[in-house]
Amino acid sequence: MLASRPGRLPTMVGRGGLLDELRRSLDAVHCETGPVVALVTGEAGIGKTRLLRELAGELPADVPALVGQAREGDTDRAFGLVRDLAEDHAALLEPVPEPLERWRHPIGHLLDPLVRLADHPDDGHTHSQEELARAGVALVCHLTGSRPAVVVLEDLHWADSASLEVLTRLARSREPLLVVATFRPEDFERRHALARALPELERQSTVRHIPVEPLIAAELHEFLEHAYRRPVDAGVVERLRRRTRGNPFFVEELLDAGAGGAHARAGARLADPEALATAELPWSTSEAALRRLDGIDAAAWRLLEAAAVLAGRVDLATIAAALDTDEAALAQSAAGLVRAGVLEEAADARLGFRHALVADAVAGQVLHTVRRSLHARAHDALRERGDVAHATLAHHAAGAERTDEAAAHAHEAARGALHAGAPREALAAAELALASRRDTELSELAARAAAQIGDFALAAAHAEQWAAQADETGDLEAATLARCHLAWFRWWDDDTSTALAVLGDAVATAETLPDSPAKAHAFATRARFEQTRRHPAAAVETGDRAATIAERIGDRRTLAKAWLHKAGGLLDSPEHQTEHDLAHAADLLNRARDESERHGDVDTLAGSLHNRLVPEQPDDVSTERSAEILADARDVADRYGLERLDHKLDLLATYLAVAAGDLGAAETALVAARRVPLAPHEASWRASLDAYLAAEQSDLDRAARAHAEQLDLGGGPLPAESEVDAGFVLATLGTLRGDADAGEQGLRRVGEHVDDVCPCVASMWWDTALAAVDAGVDPGLVDSLVEREAPPVLPRHAGLVAHARGAVHAAWGRRPESVTALRTAVAAERRGRRATLLADAHHRLSEQLVRGGEIAGESSSERLEEAREHAAAAVRWLEHWPGARRDRCEAGRQRLHVAGRGGGRSGRGDGGGSRGDGGRGRHAALTPRELEVVDLVARGYTNSGIADRLFITRKTASTHVSNLLTKTGLSGRTQLGVWAVREGIAESSGETE
Incomplete structure (x- = not known):
């Protein structure tokens, strides 16, 4: 369902061109080899949802549409937008359809509590974010039926990173989809997941930008004349345009204000347009939004205050607890607000504002002490309930100014999010906790999460705190691990000198330690640096030392890292190119691959697969075997969200296609x-x-x-x-x-x-x-x-x-x-x-x-x-x-x-x-290409004919002929042809163009 109020007019004004662009985008789906993405952007109240409702209303019966909407603050669980997409189709997914059977368990996680699988184990197990994202894509494709369809995703500026990952993966699928996404450009910052998703969409699919601009004077004039059904003075229109900035939401709110407010809308007579220019008008967004609420009673207002402060979708029981009142007493007020179009009720019975402007306006009216009290009571009620995510509890504890509790919840939220493969949520939670406490594990979580999203400068900053805290406590092993990570983050942030200095400190500390995981990790990291810096002999030696320590103490995870970097050194070293060395390298890579997968070390897993695909395959891997390894590597990249590996695999796929002699496959891989x-x-x-x-x-x-x-x-x-x-x-x-x-x-x-x-x-x-x-x-x-x-x-x-x-x-x-x-x-x-x-x-x-x-x-x-x-x-x-x-x-x-x-x-x-x-x-000094050219000259071909036959330019053909005359010392084409036949280079067949 596209949630927006019906509007004053049965038809849109000033948006016909935008609707045509959406229609063309839908038509383009039939011509593309994958989805078409339409990004509809504009400020709040500008009419994005109304535009999409118009499109949905005219879709052919055989074109299905899925609609999902993100809501402010709804980030306590990942994939919220995907659940919203599936909400109206939940009945079709119990039991899980046969085409989705391989994704049965991930879908059970994705759609909980919309869909409850009877045989889904309640043992606290998790799936990686990548596996869940792939299940999300499979779910959307199943619901659209692999036929031309429309997928609408509203308010991406509030979407969680996991949902945005599904969007980017959907965009690079080959499904015949029009994906229409809306967002407010001004409502997200650089570190928001959307800031990273947008360029990914641009690279992976056909993207059409559809900005929705404010109404110009002529469009506003048309709007008012449609509303009043009579002419309206141009001066009134201009004054109204300046006051509303052409925002349709503001204009309609003013019309409603003249008719007596939102509750008087049905059948109410509009004030004269001339009166609008001189009447008391709401001058701000907040004023315009609050005018819609004129006439509601005190109980309904208190409910709105609680819903606005608690943010996002909130169930009535939590609102009642926050207000310290009876849930049944609130039900009547909630029903009235839903009927009035102020609130909306989701399928899971949670309530949320229909329009964010209204939520913002109401929240702005709540006193600080009231806000703190609402959060405190909501936190206590949810904690007592016992089944609420730590991120939600952290949000309410922070709002209640309970610093220690907020930090504790955020710590758990960060740990769980990183384990579940949601690094952006993990980073946000870790930084919330770090704002009030210094903790080694929190800094480690923040550093790892920042690195996973590719922000190596931020990862390094958190790793520095991690190392400093370990130094303060005298924990040399933790300090060594922290500096190993810090060195690698600095390397990726192009700060080579700092990276090498930090690594030197880590290795120096490791030398003083007894055999331990930290010591083995330090030497494995050094081997990685040596390999990267093209010091293969040192990589072999250091990797061997790391492997010896790791094997002695039973640290199989670090052992796999050591094997990987030692193998890389063997492959790169001219001194280690015997059959024995190359076979040993191949064996190490295979063992590293198996061991790292057992321990969930995706970094080592990715490296081992990549190195098995380098052009100089160590054991003369066949083309067929290379294709199998490539497919294995792509599966790992998809499963764990390893975008960097995925991109490198496109290059390797190009090379492997060239090696196999498949020009079409090589060009296809190169496009990717x-x-x-x-x-x-x-x-x-x-x-x-x-x-x-x-x-x-x-x-x-x-x-x-x-x-x-x-x-x-x-x-x-x-x-x-x-x-x-x-x-x-x-x-x-x-x-x-x-x-x-x-x-x-x-x-x-x-x-x-x-x-x-x-x-x-x-x-x-x-x-x-x-x-x-x-x-x-x-x-x-x-x-x-x-x-x-x-x-x-x-x-x-x-x-x-x-x-x-x-x-x-x-x-x-x-x-x-x-x-x-x-x-x-x-x-x-x-x-x-x-x-x-x-x-x-x-x-x-x-x-x-x-x-x-x-x-x-x-x-x-x-x-x-x-x-x-x-x-x-x-x-x-x-x-x-x-x-x-x-x-x-x-x-x-x-x-x-x-x-x-x-x-x-x-x-x-x-x-x-x-x-x-x-x-x-x-003729002995002639190149193979020149021999071909002289043969064609002898047959009577002109430069144009030579160019056509050899698939070269006419200028290049002319250059070849000139070079031939110079090399042979002959004076013209005729002499060159006679000479070529006499020398046995060409035959005079009488062939001409």
Whole structure:
């Protein structure tokens, strides 16, 4: 039900355009792949609810609508807005429908007391906030029936963080929903959960902003003429507009005041409009609201005072206790106020104000002593009842100025909220308690809660108090734990020097302690820092020490942390790349994953899953196994609300799709990864993937934009990993443009930073070398850079290294050496090599095998057959990778298929090339792309035709032709074509455009 008074007019005035926008939003649901979110904003009384009621009134019969409303102060239990959504449908959920059976127990928690499951265990068990949020989304989707539907969420500025989490998750679902949400922009602050939810909505879904503005003079004029059914003087309208600021609520209150107040509204005659301009008028919001209450009796007024002070929804028994009166005596007054539209009664019989302006106005009239007394009696009654949340008791104890009791209740509320996965509520409760008492556990709760919502500066402030309090009591173990957390919070808040100093203090203290959880935790934290700072050997050593202590004292939770960071060090360390080391790292990650899940340590659980998905999979994880691990990680991220992990998984999903050779899946995952802000090094990786996918589709503009995005990250020096990413992208752009200078600059950039990154990133040196060769960089220069700057060759990179060396040999014209290297590349284990690289290795090898010149001990027919096999393998690797690369490989396969039947250039024999330069013809220095271009020139293609065939720009094609003429020393396209046919590079087939 949309709760608003009917209004003076049967139709809206001045809101037709807004209603049209909502209609268009509903129509858009049929065109989108997920929900459309309409954010209706405006001040109190501006007409947001009336607008939504108009929309609801015209919905087709087959479009269901769910309506929920948040209410001021209704935060004693999370997911209040979700319960309100389900309130009118509770009967449909007992028993729980079969499609919701897997969410049976979480839904029992969500909807209590609306729905009571007969078999739900009353053992005090809890579910994580994430599990409850997912159940909430499933519930909404079930109630809407997975068909076009409207979900209305009113007054988000009062919504609890758990309900807002359901909203953001609903927005990124694929359900055909129009989600209409209202809120007052002026009624929430930066730390409110809504401040975080709004940008999330913007990133995750199609969002339409519908601001509801005050009525302008013309609209107010129309309003009054509709109300009076006769012309109204423009001067009266203008004076009334200035007094009401165009707020429809104020205007209607003035009209009601002229008719004798709210209780006289039905059938009352309005005062003349001219009289409104000179009559006594309510000049403020409070005055306008209070005029609605003229004529109510003293008993009803006392009830309103109590309801306003106690805030939110309050049951009649609590109001009666606060007023120290009989509940039955209040029932008649409550019924009258509900009929008058001042109060409303929810399905659970609790009462609340229909409009917040009225509640605020009434509360403002209550004397301080009366307010304190009402809270005190409500607190005592609720505590005696025994089934009320500590957050509610803390609210009333604070209102009663019972400081100690408020702090005690808030302490329990904070502990329970953090355990239940509601960090914002936990933080609010902890800070309420900390306002009147200093307590180590409270500071710890506040620090952990602030960190969970991503406010690391606030988390650090509370951790400092936590450490100081531990120091005062002489509790060295608590002080060590506090400083370990403080160091990590400072690190995430970009205060590196402080973080390292604090960690040093924590470790120094830990060294003086006997073996204990705090000591093990300190060394595990240090291992984490060492891994993050790219000191892998130190991470292995310190992680090993933490694991030894934790295992000795039976601290399995910290043991899992130690395993995680030791494994990270093993994966990152060039000194630990043996098969034994890599298998050991994989085993540690698997054990850390299992142990952390048993202990509910989501941070370690997330890290172990993430590290199993890094591009350099330690045990050569198959594509199918990677997909399973990714699904497992996503489930953990969803279950525990780990948004940061979820965002990183989008990047890893993009990489895994690239590795598997699925271009469509890679683009889909990259779209998801673009929706969220990332740390600079992660954003750089995203840009690198974006540029690579663009290059594979010959989209030069997109690739250039991705490179510009990389260079603009953070406004300062890039991390070493980002420098390597940027170098790779620059060389890739060089390949796309035929720009040897860009290829060289990219390779040099990677070389400058390759020693400062982990092995999985360092392997990009060889990727970049390949791109540089294809961009036309002089092979001698590439050779010299390889000798001076290439990273150590690890066993798992053998295939990639052989691939790059084979390309350089080919560019030099060293055909036998190129064939040998490329054969090594295709025979090597796949580790770390994406499908496109494998296809490229097979394609290059097939071309080298049939190029002119003999290879000792091999016949031309044997090489032709082998070339055909590799050409076919290249195409197979690119089955799901459409674009220029697959077209090139397919063209090569077809040429080899024709060859041997008489007519293909590959059938010219082993001695087809004239070698007047000692075995290295002029074509030897040409790149694979240039060989493709010269082949098309020989066939008579213009630059435009070459561009179309190779999926490059016309300018790039022109650059390639110019470079070819320079390298060969020829004077024109005709000479170039004749030379190419004579050298066996191309066949003159007579083909033209």
